[in-house]
Amino acid sequence: MENLNSILNGKQTVAIVCNQWGDTGKGKFVDLCAEWADIVARGTGGNNAGHTIILNGKEYIFHLVPSGILRDGEGKINIMGSGMVDDLGVLVGELDELDEQGYGYNGLRISERANVILPYHKELDGKHSSMQKGKIGTTGRGIGQACADKVARFGIMVGDLKDKDNFVRQLKRVQGHHFYLDIDIDKIVEQEMKHYQRIKEFVCDTDALLRSEMKKGKKVLLEGAQGLLLSIDYGTLPYVTSSDPSRIGLAKGVGLLPEDVDLTLGIVKFPFMTRVGNGPFPTEYGGKQSEEYCAEGEGNANKRETEEGKYGRMPSETLINFPDPLTKGIGIRLAAGEYGATTGRPRRTGRTDLVALKHAMSINGPDIILTKADCVAGMDEIELGTGYVDEQGKEVREVSHGSDIAYGLKGLYVRLSGWGDISGCRNYGDLPRSTSNAVEFLEGWTGARVRMVSVGAGREQTIVKQ
Numbered sequence: 001m002e003n004l005n006s007i008l009n010g011k012q013t014v015a016i017v018c019n020q021w022g023d024t025g026k027g028k029f030v031d032l033c034a035e036w037a038d039i040v041a042r043g044t045g046g047n048n049a050g051h052t053i054i055l056n057g058k059e060y061i062f063h064l065v066p067s068g069i070l071r072d073g074e075g076k077i078n079i080m081g082s083g084m085v086d087d088l089g090v091l092v093g094e095l096d097e098l099d100e101q102g103y104g105y106n107g108l109r110i111s112e113r114a115n116v117i118l119p120y121h122k123e124l125d126g127k128h129s130s131m132q133k134g135k136i137g138t139t140g141r142g143i144g145q146a147c148a149d150k151v152a153r154f155g156i157m158v159g160d161l162k163d164k165d166n167f168v169r170q171l172k173r174v175q176g177h178h179f180y181l182d183i184d185i186d187k188i189v190e191q192e193m194k195h196y197q198r199i200k201e202f203v204c205d206t207d208a209l210l211r212s213e214m215k216k217g218k219k220v221l222l223e224g225a226q227g228l229l230l231s232i233d234y235g236t237l238p239y240v241t242s243s244d245p246s247r248i249g250l251a252k253g254v255g256l257l258p259e260d261v262d263l264t265l266g267i268v269k270f271p272f273m274t275r276v277g278n279g280p281f282p283t284e285y286g287g288k289q290s291e292e293y294c295a296e297g298e299g300n301a302n303k304r305e306t307e308e309g310k311y312g313r314m315p316s317e318t319l320i321n322f323p324d325p326l327t328k329g330i331g332i333r334l335a336a337g338e339y340g341a342t343t344g345r346p347r348r349t350g351r352t353d354l355v356a357l358k359h360a361m362s363i364n365g366p367d368i369i370l371t372k373a374d375c376v377a378g379m380d381e382i383e384l385g386t387g388y389v390d391e392q393g394k395e396v397r398e399v400s401h402g403s404d405i406a407y408g409l410k411g412l413y414v415r416l417s418g419w420g421d422i423s424g425c426r427n428y429g430d431l432p433r434s435t436s437n438a439v440e441f442l443e444g445w446t447g448a449r450v451r452m453v454s455v456g457a458g459r460e461q462t463i464v465k466q
């Protein structure tokens with residue numbers, strides 16, 4: 001894409017992160033930028049992430065391998081960095097899937113220093129998620145427990161599996177730490193060593209590899225996972241994931257410094273946003289009622305079918321203009337296909353929260369990409385969150401940390417005119433005045449620099465704003 005080159009020109013390292021609670025459509029931009037890059041690297045999270053890529057009309061969802069993997073044939077290197085937590089069984093499953101689809105992965109490199117997720121992490125995940133300060137509603141993949149073991153210095157790294165005796169020794173240490181669990185060392189060793197044999201040719205010191213390739217002038221794309229508001233360091237604690245998906249955490253997770261990143265593009269869903277799992281969401285359509293309604297569907301992949309069956313025959317414009325906010329939120333979920341890529345859960349929907357965005361930008365920087373603006377075609381009026389009212393009736397217009405975005409806050413909104421079908425627009429000037437007004441309102445209010453507006457899943461449905 002010629003237009004995209006105008007943004008990437010002269011840059012060596014570009015990061016794509018999310019400025020909300022994840023699921024903002026990073027995959028499309030990672031794929032677009034992967035064409036430009038020589039190396040695509042992930043640095044945070046694990047298979048709690050779900051990256052959707054549409055290539056030649058087919059949809060691919062990856063959880064662990066970087067999204068540049070489908071470009072392996074072009075000689076790209078795809079790095080799974082040291083900051084990740086890797087479930088080797090899931091990874092092997094993804095490699096099998098690539099084999100089946102006829103894609104190679106010669107350029108895959110897996111950090112020997114990434115921690116591994118083991119069966120006892122998954123076992124603990126469900127138990128702890130419901131016991132913690134609030135019910136988090138994790139993805140149940142053992143992410144938090146693997147990260148906790150890392151911090152407690154009981155983590156096991158991919159490189160520890162190089163030598164079976166060493167792996168057994170490490171597991172014995174863990175057995176002492178998690179003395180209340182029944183850890184079957186023999187079973188774990190048998191299973192994980194089998195997985196390791198399959199991936200071992202790709203395991204190396206990826207931090208060193210990345211630095212040496214950068215010295216040669218290779219272009220690098222850092223692929224974020226989750227979102228800033230889910231950060232363990234900056235997010236809406238305790239309803240967060242266990243890594244730092246900011247540009248800082250991402251750079252660290254591939255062995256770089258934040259200042260090594262020339263450009264960070266923060267993805268922002270607009271004019272609505274979503275959250276999956278529990279936690280405060282002051283601008284949610286239908287508030288607490290929506291949170292409870294979506295929680296009911298946890299682990300229930302049929303929620304989509306149920307909603308489609310119940311509302312599917314109603315025109316989208318009727319639903320998204322419904323006076324009742326809960327129904328309006330369901331209408332947006334259906335129109336935008338907002339069901340989890342990893343768990344199939346219905347995503348909670350709300351208005352784009354500019355207060356939360358300003359906080360995210362204070363860490364990730366001002367350059368942003370707006371996505372899914374086409375999904376609200378036919379909405380008469382859109383709302384953007386410009387503040388909160390707390391339980392004492394006090395107005396809040398700014399937060400200094402994600403944990404300030406707490407339960408009990410109610411959103412305050414600015415109301416702007418909506419728009420019709422914009423999916424065919426290719427230039428910023430093609431957008432209706434109402435859309436560009438809303439984009440420019442967001443820029444004025446937050447200080448953001450909108451670099452692109454996405455008006456559909458297709459690569460060509462991308463508007464570059466100069």
Ligand code: IMP
Binds near residue numbers: 140278
């Ligand atoms: P965990 O990462 O599985 O520990 O889950 C912690 C919280 O982060 C839960 O609310 C999850 O729903 C949320 N979460 C984790 N990964 C993602 C993601 O990729 N997109 C959106 N939410 C996520």
